[in-house]
Amino acid sequence: MAILETFPNRHPGRDYTIIHTCPEFTAVCPKTGQPDFATIRISYVPDRECVELKSLKLYLQGYRDRGIYYEHVTNVILDDLVAALKPRRITVEGDFHVRGGISSVVRADYEAPRRARARSRR
Amino acid sequence: MAILETFPNRHPGRDYTIIHTCPEFTAVCPKTGQPDFATIRISYVPDRECVELKSLKLYLQGYRDRGIYYEHVTNVILDDLVAALKPRRITVEGDFHVRGGISSVVRADYEAPRRARARSRR
Amino acid sequence: MAILETFPNRHPGRDYTIIHTCPEFTAVCPKTGQPDFATIRISYVPDRECVELKSLKLYLQGYRDRGIYYEHVTNVILDDLVAALKPRRITVEGDFHVRGGISSVVRADYEAPRRARARSRR
Amino acid sequence: MAILETFPNRHPGRDYTIIHTCPEFTAVCPKTGQPDFATIRISYVPDRECVELKSLKLYLQGYRDRGIYYEHVTNVILDDLVAALKPRRITVEGDFHVRGGISSVVRADYEAPRRARARSRR
Amino acid sequence: MAILETFPNRHPGRDYTIIHTCPEFTAVCPKTGQPDFATIRISYVPDRECVELKSLKLYLQGYRDRGIYYEHVTNVILDDLVAALKPRRITVEGDFHVRGGISSVVRADYEAPRRARARSRR
Amino acid sequence: MAILETFPNRHPGRDYTIIHTCPEFTAVCPKTGQPDFATIRISYVPDRECVELKSLKLYLQGYRDRGIYYEHVTNVILDDLVAALKPRRITVEGDFHVRGGISSVVRADYEAPRRARARSRR
Amino acid sequence: MAILETFPNRHPGRDYTIIHTCPEFTAVCPKTGQPDFATIRISYVPDRECVELKSLKLYLQGYRDRGIYYEHVTNVILDDLVAALKPRRITVEGDFHVRGGISSVVRADYEAPRRARARSRR
Amino acid sequence: MAILETFPNRHPGRDYTIIHTCPEFTAVCPKTGQPDFATIRISYVPDRECVELKSLKLYLQGYRDRGIYYEHVTNVILDDLVAALKPRRITVEGDFHVRGGISSVVRADYEAPRRARARSRR
Amino acid sequence: MAILETFPNRHPGRDYTIIHTCPEFTAVCPKTGQPDFATIRISYVPDRECVELKSLKLYLQGYRDRGIYYEHVTNVILDDLVAALKPRRITVEGDFHVRGGISSVVRADYEAPRRARARSRR
């Protein structure tokens, strides 16, 4: 997988929000081998690092040939972003196209523990 | 009725949300024998189990020939999903087409008692 | 006026919401004698009774020839539904068409006192 | 029924188009006695007369208590406007609300014979 | 199948258009046994007969349990309406929900031969 | 300026909301002399008086030839309505058309002090 | 009234189209004295002259205090633009806000005679 | 590449239209190696053969790993469908996502020569 | 200005259409020095050459600091594309943001003379 690159947050003294929306996400269903399509929405409050946009694009492209379920992929993207960015708060949402007449959304959040946030602002 | 199959939640340590939207629901009005049409929206926070998408489709198709009222069917779907998934929280919404110039929405929620949730996270 | 008929709520142990939307409401302006048009939206949490859909349609049609003001009709519909259903909570909203270049919405709520609700759940 | 009043077209030397859209039309179904609702759209090229807007409103309100079918009412409105305006061309469209899960549009046109139009421009 | 009933066209001297839109059509895929869903749009110029709306509803409901392909059902509805109404012109359009990530529309027309139309206007 | 007329609130025992939307507001920019255009939205909980709709229309038309800034006019309309209606709560919003590539909204609220409201309900 | 200023068309060898849309048109109803509101749409193929945008704005503002009917004002704007621009083709459309529950559009065209156009291209 | 399978057209005596819309098309840019995304729209009048929907899905999925330009891929899909279906008329449209701030549509048609069509109807 | 680069049309035997939409066009008003913003839409039938997408982006960016009027810039873009591509047919449309309460569209076409097209297909 491509590495999620970061750049330093120039405004760490302020809680602000960055939202990235990628309607071009595709992976493969591990059960049927058929391609899945989704819009991935990422919303986070950066601490010391912001995600670099081009590396995010390449990271998301890295799922193109992987077999992975809806619920899992949304949580894995969240875990990878938490590991790379250590954000104060983050939400990842996968909005998947209709399959069998049913469309599906999976939404997962992470919030940094208070202590960690206090430290990171010093 | 088709059985609601489940698969293990791989991220039980995190409260996250799964939303399924099915605009292809149809049942029969028990009074008039006429078909009813609705969009069913299901939103839940899984505990140990997630609902398998294909079994959900078959379960909802199981209402095609049943005579059942709006208010009742929404609550029954909720009860069946609670029994099968034992979710932390769940909302079921039935959005029914116009009849007699009036459209109707029925929305019901369930939240697991605190004790049950504490146990299930061990 | 047509009588608002009810049927027993089969799920009184649960607070759930029923929403009816009627875009075919018409009454008469008492001042000008001109017809008024509105969408009526009713949202309630039933206690022991639900409103029967056909009787609701006939009840709303009963305003067709009555002269009544926007503010009053919305409150009267609320009063009549409270009397017939004794709901736990209810909102009635009248969304009236443009008159003199101005459109108008009137929205009124009712919530049952705690004691009444406690009793009704026994 | 209210009379369709007219006023003289001040620009008879030019073929131009006037469109009136009335989303507040209601009549009664002759079969069921239930109210019907529609948007009436009128588009015409005036010859010597234009329809006066207030009289058009009152004329359309005149159907409020009449029992009349979709197909018939659209053609009758067309006939009445042709008789009152003798327009060069006219289209009347009734766009009726959903009944039994089906919405309906009826659209009828009239075009004055060439000779009549030639005369009226002298 | 329910019979398509008709009533006499009261305005046969005029070519006008009637459009019915039914978003509540469902049939069964003959290959997979799964339900299909579509919106059926019918637009026709009546000659001596118009289709009665309730019988049209029941006729379309008659496909609920039939196994039939998209292309075929649209043409069969057209054939049945032509046989019942002998219209001057008619278009039937089936707009089918997404299957395998692809949505499909099938549209078929019929126009009565000139001679037939001339006769029917006598 | 036209006077804001009122009529007695027939349901003072209940907190309910009245919303008026006027997309036909125009005034004059005091700096450039150019006309400004806006939609004015008024939402209030009446106490003893409701605003009469026609007088509201005439009141808003009274700004047609006045030179007044966005921020000021929204607050002045609020002040005038508070003076005339003594409402329990009120919000006035002016939504102004694009000028210099920028559109602007000004929104102001008023809430009656507790003591005043208690008295007025006796 | 403000004068419609023009500037020379730099591409007279080509038939091309210029469309101006003004949603900020207001005049006064000569019957009731009440303000009217409309969107004016102008679409033309210039010959030797194009209309200067600021003078068009001022020209349209010139109707602010004039009493004039829908049908008439649309034709007068067309006549004034034809006189000022001598365009190859032009359409003027006035799209007027709801009055008495009815919205109205008036649309008028002009096309230069062939001879005039031939000359102007020399 | 997957083979485009067909099934016999059961209504060859009638010119009718089949439209397939696939918003899940993806290929690779031959220049940059980056994935491209598009909606493919196919509209055709069948002669003796219709395209089988599942094989169409697999055929379009076959581009997932191919490097191919916008203009070329749209024409190649058209050529392949013409070869497989020998339709009376066909249009293929590729509607490609924004790249460098610019979105692109490529649309290509084919119409069978008169002689071929005459023969195929015998 | 950036040069409009081209690549050979691989399907010159077929008249097909390429549409590019760029909502990120900006230039400078020569009169006021203020920036103008527009969406540029280009639709053409290629002959021997197609425009290369990146060079088109750079070409359109080349107007960023140029003072040029709406009518003129649309025609100049058309002229430049005709010179670079010698297309069979082309339309350029500039859709400019609101200025002074008026939005403007300028649309210009070019069609190659028959003789030129015949030659180019040899």
Place this chain on the structure above:
Amino acid sequence: MAILETFPNRHPGRDYTIIHTCPEFTAVCPKTGQPDFATIRISYVPDRECVELKSLKLYLQGYRDRGIYYEHVTNVILDDLVAALKPRRITVEGDFHVRGGISSVVRADYEAPRRARARSRR
């Protein structure tokens, strides 16, 4: 950079909200030198000063030739507005066009400390 001019708030005794939306923001990407495009939304509760609209327009135009990242520019606009207006509360949101298939929003808030606000109301 242009200076953000202010004018005195005439209603400092009331917390009210002013929202400015500018869809015509453009800057330059410091990495690629390519232009970026965004809609800037500013929402604030004024204290003693309001931002003058024309100076805001010129201020935002001042970024046209500056190389600056999404995250940074949104925070800098916020800092500059806080310095110029000393508002009670303010939110700045930059909504940036698609780059590499991903669109981005950056949203930052500021709230004046209680003490400062208390003082400013004296």
